[in-house]
Amino acid sequence: MSLLTIGTVAFDTIQTPFGRAEKVIGGACTYISYAASYFTNNINLSAIVGDDFPESEIEALENRGVNMDGLEIKKNGKTFFWEGVYHMDMNSRDTITTDLNVLDDFNPVLPHSYKHCKYVMLGNLTPQVQLQVLEQLDGNQKLIALDTMNFWMDIALDDLKKVLKKIDLLTINEEEARQLSGEYSLVKAAKEIHKMGPRFLVIKKGEHGALLFEDHKIFFAPALPLAEVFDPTGAGDSFAGGMMGYLAQKDRVDFKTLKKAIIRGSVMASFCVEEFSISRLKNLSKNDIKNRLQKFKKLTKF
């Protein structure tokens, strides 16, 4: 089934305790699309880059079955750039540079065929841009998922609340769930957030896994304990991509399918962190994914 992914396509410079990667490929939409591509085809990307973005990387995404018609390439523009340094524990990081560049002018105009996509993943962007995308859809979507962050809760809460009314699934982290709801208990936070719109809530807890909520139902997906976490950048987006790719493949939206979907998301996140940038996500085999999935099954089965 068709999947629309919207978000950033970017350059990242990343420093971790294990090394440094200069101006590598990043961006939420990139990670989402790669991760989803192992589960479904008919992926349609909407993003903006400058003409400094390598043609070969656009082709690489096309080769994974991603329709790039919705990628705006701005002449003489510079691609969004982020630089960050991870601390020893890999759970926290400092942002060194955020150059919005062309992202400042991102006014996504969806290609006509995109408007009918049944599954939509709105990556972390300003709520205004997310709204603008939603207004272009034909209204026949089966699931619209949204990622956001504390930054937008701080400076654009009203717009964010408007978006929340229009979506089916929200992914945020623990602290963001607490900030958005005003509740410390995640069970209570989920209740409040359901009231804001989303039928499904996924709370990402990084190395501690993820929680899925729908009404009174709760599911917990663990993260795979890894000997080496090389670079956490993109883990959350890979998670979202794996989840949405699986849902689009199955074309079913219910709690049972969602549970399986967030396990696939966790699988893709566990690959993502093994190498810098999208390196690991570019070169996975069906067997890699199958074996990793087995590890997740073993991890919690009793």
Add this chain to the structure above:
Amino acid sequence: MSLLTIGTVAFDTIQTPFGRAEKVIGGACTYISYAASYFTNNINLSAIVGDDFPESEIEALENRGVNMDGLEIKKNGKTFFWEGVYHMDMNSRDTITTDLNVLDDFNPVLPHSYKHCKYVMLGNLTPQVQLQVLEQLDGNQKLIALDTMNFWMDIALDDLKKVLKKIDLLTINEEEARQLSGEYSLVKAAKEIHKMGPRFLVIKKGEHGALLFEDHKIFFAPALPLAEVFDPTGAGDSFAGGMMGYLAQKDRVDFKTLKKAIIRGSVMASFCVEEFSISRLKNLSKNDIKNRLQKFKKLTKF
């Protein structure tokens, strides 16, 4: 099968964002024994209290099938007292008072029948006292489990390492696993800790669940997301008690049984935090436990 539990029996004064409880019953050995009592009989407690400790509480434990022959009641002595205040997030706390009182003179002399117990749970005490207990056992134990804390790693590491050589299962929290091993990754930490002696390692992550390691095998037990955590005191000990009680009941020591055991431990911890002190652990029905176990199964099954 017989279970020996050694540790503190205490008075606690506890303040949480939900209220205050003055001089209520606490102590690792108390929580361990109550939690274990729902899975096995033939529980043998070894601890020390002053004669200020209420007779009725000793009888309450006896009524749960706990043999109290090993409880030393010191004449004119005062029972160990701890006072703590939990922060809003309930994950961190400040200790206000620690009065060792009679615990300072705890030189456990095991009643003869205790020495043959097949399952042993050494609650958090000085490693010297834990060693002293181990030396009195008949050497035919099936599983010896030990709980400890960072404090002993700071001031009695050599003794702690001696104890670790003699035990089968260690329970510690994440930070303690990192401190003990010098490794940040819990997978690597487990490898180092296995080398120190324990075949099994349980890393307690509080609201994020627990990890079980044996060689290259890993199992993850979630914590139940709760709307209200009323008082976290004793959660780790209730976890240990549920786990050991189940192992003693099944009388089997292998990874498969351990997995089921730590789920029972998680069940007991989830009850423990619902009320102050041992209140909730005193009054559980078989059905309460069965229903809670079902919730855990639902939580991770996909």
